[in-house]
Amino acid sequence: MKIPVTPRIALDEEELSEDFIRSSGPGGQNVNKVETAVQLRFNARLSPNLPDAVRHRLEKLAGHRLTQDGVIIITAQRHRTRERNREDALARLLELIREAAVPPPPPRRPTKPTLGSKLRRLEGKTRRADVKKGRGRQDGD
Template identity: 55%
Template sequence: MIHITRTLSIPDSEIQEQFIRASGPGGQNVNKVSSAVQLRFDVARSPSLPEAVRARLTVLAGRRINQEGILTIEAQRFRTQGRNRDDARVRLVELIRRATEVPELRRATKPTRASQRRRLESKQKHGDTKKQRRSVGPSDG
């Protein structure tokens, strides 16, 4: 059982892990041992996820989620299978935890009349400063 929050947890049966050969450094070990982990979690059909979390997770996952709604996380940072497995699970938990956070609604506001006036005065002052920097042309005097 993977605990995401106090109220949300995912049973191990909903997660599939496949061990594959990692690319990158590692010498002969890379050619012999399948130390990289490919973790799959079916977001679309998971009974553990509330609908709102499922929708936010689909957006957050981006390219990591396919058309069928399966989230794939690959972990090959470490040389051992166990550490890569833990890394993949931690990344899954973090992604789902971010999806559980409800974003604050943005309320449209208007700037105050005083702030509009200050902004226009600032623009006028800046324009006047730039006018002072101009060179005097032959027709100006």
């Protein structure tokens, strides 16, 4: 089954794999028995559904969650149930892919200041210099 990410990108469920691990932190006696945390794995480098530009940006955005093999690992343990953690991990992965799918802004073209802005700047500098000149000793004091 396809998981829609953007209008042009959809992932196959077979591309995702889940491992269940024990959550860290407080939880009483239950924490030592139940594996509710989820590790979601997605091989971004081998995914046929990602365009090259999106794949490249995704690998940069993933940061420490990306392994050397190109697998993105997302660990979710915020919730007490497996199902909520699965939904949380999938939502975080899809958000990461959506962020990578947004094209970068066009490069900035430097512009030159207008003649008017140059003249205003110089006029302001002259005015300020006159104010400072008036602060010194006055002749005839």
